[in-house]
Amino acid sequence: xxxxxxxFLWIAxxxxxxxxxxxxxxxxxxxxxxxxxxxxxxxxxxxALGWSMLHSVQxxxxxxxxxxxxxxxxxxxxxxxCIVAAVSGSLWAKAQWGSYWNWDPRETTIFFLLLIYGAYLxxxxxxxxxxxxxxxxxxxxxxxxxxxxxxVFVVPRLHATLHPSPILPQPGERGAMDPRIRxxxxxxxxxxxxxxxxxxxxxxxxxxxERRARQESAAQS
Amino acid sequence: MPPNGSNSxxxxxxxLRKECRSEWRTRYGLxxxxxxxxxxxxxxxxxxxxLPDRTDLLAALLWVVLxxxxxxxxxxxxxxxxxxxxLTLLRLVASPTAIALGKLLFNLxxxxxxxxxxxxxxxxxxxxxxxxxxPFLLILGxxxxxxxxxxxxxxxxxxxxxGRGALFAAVSLPLLMVVLAASVSGLRAQWDGNPVATEAxxxxxxxxxxxxxxxxxxxxxxxD
Numbered sequence: 265x266x267x268x269x270x271x272f273l274w275i276a277x278x279x280x281x282x283x284x285x286x287x288x289x290x291x292x293x294x295x296x297x298x299x300x301x302x303x304x305x306x307x308x309x310x311x312a313l314g315w316s317m318l319h320s321v322q323x324x325x326x327x328x329x330x331x332x333x334x335x336x337x338x339x340x341x342x343x344x345x346c347i348v349a350a351v352s353g354s355l356w357a358k359a360q361w362g363s364y365w366n367w368d369p370r371e372t373t374i375f376f377l378l379l380i381y382g383a384y385l386x387x388x389x390x391x392x393x394x395x396x397x398x399x400x401x402x403x404x405x406x407x408x409x410x411x412x413x414x415x416v417f418v419v420p421r422l423h424a425t426l427h428p429s430p431i432l433p434q435p436g437e438r439g440a441m442d443p444r445i446r447x448x449x450x451x452x453x454x455x456x457x458x459x460x461x462x463x464x465x466x467x468x469x470x471x472x473x474e475r476r477a478r479q480e481s482a483a484q485s
Numbered sequence: 486m487p488p489n490g491s492n493s494x495x496x497x498x499x500x501l502r503k504e505c506r507s508e509w510r511t512r513y514g515l516x517x518x519x520x521x522x523x524x525x526x527x528x529x530x531x532x533x534x535x536l537p538d539r540t541d542l543l544a545a546l547l548w549v550v551l552x553x554x555x556x557x558x559x560x561x562x563x564x565x566x567x568x569x570x571x572l573t574l575l576r577l578v579a580s581p582t583a584i585a586l587g588k589l590l591f592n593l594x595x596x597x598x599x600x601x602x603x604x605x606x607x608x609x610x611x612x613x614x615x616x617x618x619x620p621f622l623l624i625l626g627x628x629x630x631x632x633x634x635x636x637x638x639x640x641x642x643x644x645x646x647x648g649r650g651a652l653f654a655a656v657s658l659p660l661l662m663v664v665l666a667a668s669v670s671g672l673r674a675q676w677d678g679n680p681v682a683t684e685a686x687x688x689x690x691x692x693x694x695x696x697x698x699x700x701x702x703x704x705x706x707x708x709d
Contacts, residue, residue: 324705379659387656390646400642403702407638407660410698414663414691418670 271458278451286444298356299449304456305349309377311460312342313412316384320405323398329475330468332398335405336388337467341460343381350374373415380408394475496579500587504562505594514565515598518558522603525550526610535612543613544672548628548665550607554599559636560653562588562595563644572707581703589637589699596629613676620675620685627688628668634695635660641706663691 282300289296316338323331353374354364365371387404391397441449508514529546536542566572575584604625608616639657643649671684 324702376659376662379662383656383659386652387642387646390648390652392647396645399705399708400645403705404639404642404656406702407635407695407698410694411635411660411663411691414667414687414694418663418666418687 268462271455271462274451275455275459278448278455281444282448282452286448287442289442289445292360295356295359296445298352299445300452302349302352302356303449304453305345305352306374307453308345308456308460309342309349309374311457312338312345313377313381315464316342317405317409320402320409323402324406329394329398330472332394332402333468333471334464335402337464337471339381339384340467341463343378343385345456345460346374346378346381350378376415377412380412384408493580493583496583497586497590500575500579500584501590501594504587504591507565508591508595514558514561515595518554518561518595518599519602521557522550522554522599523606525553526603526607530607530610533611535610537612537614540614540676541673543611544669544676546611547604547607547672548669550603551600551628552632552661552665554603555596555632555636556654556657558595558599559592559633560640560643560649562591562637563640564649567644567649576707581707582700585637585641585699585703585706588640589633592633592637592640593629596633600625600629617675617678620681621672623685624668624671624675624681624688627685627692628664628671631664631668631688631692631695632661634692634699635664638695638699638702641703645706660695664688667691 279300282297288294316335319331319335319338323329323335350371353371357366357368357371358364384401384404388397388401391400529550533542533546536546563572566575579587636653636657639653639660643653643656646652667684667687671681671688674681674684
């Protein structure tokens with residue numbers, strides 16, 4: 265309970281800091297603030313995918329349904345954050361580049377991740393039987409995991425990017441972040457990560473108690 | 486227990502021959518795929534006309550036609566077993582990996598036949614500039630290998646689900662975006678007189694990685 269409250273206050277404080285305390289980047293204007301939501305969401309999208317795939321591999325090795333619960337819950341949350349990242353990025357692109365969508369490599373990548381999440385969840389919903397669903401979904405997840413990295417090499421060959429550098433410039437370097445922006449941004453990043461793991465644990469607990477309830481009612485009848 | 490090396494090579498060969506024979510008996514899959522590919526090609530050619538100098542569009546359209554034809558037909562090899570209820574029997578006589586490799590070779594052959602009809606027709610109908618056959622066939626071949634490796638694995642997964650046909654295309658496509666992008670970029674470079682080595686390496690690496698992962702995964706796919 266106390267941790268939840270702390271998380272709420274933490275994110276609220278970082279958000280207020282981003283709007284009231286941190287300065288704006290001259291070239292970006294008010295659209296600077298998308299940074300506090302867009303980058304953490306994109307980070308969670310990738311984190312959720314990695315988490316989901318790690319647990320898929322673990323499932324294939326150990327055959328414990330706990331791992332499948334983690335993988336499925338992470339994928340569902342990943343979709344949510346992926347949509348937030350795509351929409352916030354698209355709005356920012358409209359403000360800065362003049363169009364909502366132009367298949368920039370990063371837009372392509374985020375769209376591709378959304379497709380993979382969608383395919384994974386569609387696949388899960390079409391399989392009957394817990395064990396079989398876990399097994400096939402994990403196999404698909406592993407294949408997606410080994411093919412995703414290729415996108416990094418191939419997409420820039422088709423379309424050039426205008427996206428700001430994904431790596432934070434060091435202090436003193438050209439294009440470096442104002443320290444106040446950096447603090448708010450890193451606080452949001454930490455806040456989003458904690459938020460993700462908190463919702464994840466809720467979802468996993470929910471799935472487990474549902475399974476237990478099913479087993480108990482099956483045992484009674 | 487998986488059979489030893491020579492046994493499994495024989496098993497792969499036997500599966501391939503069995504696939505070809507059962508396909509040849511009905512020719513249902515091949516006919517449907519060829520008709521589908523030619524229909525797609527005709528509609529593309531009809532709506533855009535000839536494109537003698539747009540190599541970027543030619544490369545993209547050719548791969549879209551091939552991809553659609555492949556997605557419409559390549560799940561067939563596994564779905565046929567499930568629908569005919571013959572998969573259990575097949576698994577009694579061969580290891581999952583041998584079955585999958587046999588089906589992969591069959592799918593590759595299937596794609597080759599499909600392309601042997603579609604690609605010349607495409608070049609004639611769209612009126613593109615002359616192709617450099619070496620790089621052209623290299624990209625086409627490696628692209629098909631990557632396509633077949635991915636769709637065979639996805640076909641094995643999807644054949645065990647409800648609503649197989651519709652799901653197959655949706656589930657394969659995110660994995661095939663890389664193949665599509667690299668193949669289109671390679672074909673474009675081929676027409677523009679640029680080297681295609683990067684794309685060829687990329688496609689070969691992709692195919693090798695998917696194939697390697699498949700070999701690890703096939704044993705997990707059928708257990709019940």
